Amino acid sequence: MAAVSETLRRVTVQVRGRRSGAGSGVIWSTDGVIVTNAHVVSGTSAEVELFDGRVLKADVRDRSDQRDLVALQVEATDLPAATISSSDVLRVGELVLAVGNPSGVARSLTTGIIHAAVNRSHWIQADIPLAPGNSGGPLANGFGEIIGINTMIVNGRGFAISSRVVQRFLSDRAELPYLGVTLQPVRVPLHRRPVFGLLITDVQVDSPAEAAQLQPGDVLVGVRGRLFQAPNELFQILDRSHVGDGLPLDVQRGSQRIVADVVLCSRSVPKAA
Template structure:
């Protein structure tokens, strides 16, 4: 039987070895002139600021607060639902228009005073007021909104215009990159939160927003009401996205941003014509993988056999749509679009977004185990007014 004294002695030897290795791992790099991670990041308190402060200083002067007003019609109500005593004291509230106020954020993207923000911040408003980082207030005019991507462009009317924020490349992002959110949540100006890029190409339809066509950046940087329209910034101080609040309640720790490359493309169209025309085919798609196909094909009740490969599976076709006129059917698997391989619905939608209205668009599909080509003429996405 092993004695307690022997166990204690062996434990002491293990602890001594552990602390010896720990001190070697810390002291040897210091003796060699190598800085530990916390010193490089400014977390040891010996430096006046770190990379986050440097990144924020590049963008903060271009971040603005947007206040809006609009007229809404007060809805009639049943007076019998109010306690008679309160009705006698307060009287019957009138039925008529009233002013509704809203608030969001934005970022100046050029030296002409153009501000990029969310469409839901400035849609159908009567007045826009823009507060700059230095506290100056200016009237703003809405150049245009695009509800499909939830983006809008506002122009500063007169006054001094701040320097534009540097724009980055959202296509170069990787999961794990730094993400810094700036804005005015709950009206609290000059608020900064820090996180990382948690995921890329997050499909907004999976979040319950079927009326939007977005491929989002997911981040754990806090994005709260009022942050909408503000910039998401990388560690170099470049704008990589436009914050958009799309989820509350459960999952409130998740933030999402619209990639800046898409926002730049949309803003150019809004500046040119005041609106964005989105091509569409008129199909509902689901992703297909080899595993999903195998599980489907094993089902004795399945009516069709699916190819065991990646692609965008047509779940339904809208009546009188470009897809129906081109001959697409439920169960077709789209494997290529405009000579580009299609591995999922997002890839196909990206190709459709780049198509021109009315110009033939080639699709390569699989139907009943056979490959075939179709030509479809994309139309303008209806129902945006």
């Protein structure tokens, strides 16, 4: 375990991309690509601190706010890159590890187990203690191979974006339908039972979401009158959609349920999917 921990700590960086607080990131390739969460980096650049103490400027290479992913590029070679594993082979009860920078404690290690593999196409749910400084850091299997990017805690469980989604984000250059929102998964009490929702934390200027008058604090709960059955369902719908399609989103705004008619468009700089 000590050797695995050391390997994970070497490929984990501290990301300082907002005025307050810091997150984590993963060195995805030896040529300087670092993956983190979109909510960790607010602008077009950030600072990253490597395991050896070097602090480098990192520019945003690709961005997808609705998937909460950012790819940073640093001017460095010979970096220790993570080993990436498929998130499709996870089993409930499997040991997982997370490394991050919670409360200013650099590259601390926590352990847990896979809680649910049913959403592995986008989200991985794990019973593992995470804190805000873990955002953007690695979720790894017992061999130290990266299976996801830690993103948030919902009802005491950690949610990580699967390595499969990250790989597609990095490799797919096509113009994909774009909403222009930053989302976080939540549980919403509707009809006397909790349902899956996606909390809007940010709406981008001149985006389809802004045109449809969506606001931070709104919670997306379904599409075309059908409630979400899993946190990743909206992303699957977007992947099947095309630029120019209309998408009626069911929205919980305070105590009101409204429908926001969004017309999807594309955006190329910075890249959003």
